[in-house]
Amino acid sequence: MEFKMKEVGFFTETANGRLNISGDEQHGFRPYQLLVSSIAVCSGGVLRTILGKMRLNYEDISISADVQRNEAEANKVERIHLHFKITGTDLDENKIHKAMELTKKNCSMVQSVIGSIEVEETFEIVK
Template sequence: MDVKVKHIKGMHFQAEGNSKTLTHLDTSTVAGGSGMGASPMEMVLMATAGCSGMDVVSILGKMRLKYTRFEITVHGDRAEEHPRVFTDVELVYKFWGEELPQDKLERAVTLSLNKYCSVANMIDKAANLTYRIEVNPG
């Protein structure tokens, strides 16, 4: 796997991987950026949720479990001193639907986090990675 990251201006960079999809990285205006993209640390949290989310969708599909909506929110706490790595990361898996079996949701999430999601497994080596599942009606 290879990626190319090109400097645009200030703290704004454009990244391109094998998929040829362009992604913008930047930092907030408060931190000297122009706000034209997500920060690298935001991207790490997004990648964790995206990786695990793809696994969960695939696993629930194989279980023939139907839901009406699925979202993941992620909160990361960072060290006070440099390097400001994540110390704690919590994923909240939010499902909407009728009669969603908690055991199947739990199985899909734990398979993702413990076996399939490479990003979550890397994060878990550096930070305390935890999760919660929320089930909402309809």
């Protein structure tokens, strides 16, 4: 990837279009938002794959992310709590729990930040 400077922040061109990145939310995504998004969406994608392989029928997955930052240390991200709402019928809670364990183990973004950022993943089944 190549990043080019603009008046406020940077940008990169991707196959999906231009991605604007800036410390000022009015001019692009903030870097911490991209970090959290990468971790959340990677986990969600891995979870989808695992649920499919387990032949668990689900209709939807939504993810909320609660981020804890440390202002005293450059506002670094210290903790991310991802909460998955999995919508479906006849979903076995024990199988979903196993799928969540496999998700954390197989998400490259989560594995990349282990030891630096605490990542907690919880779920609820919505019928």
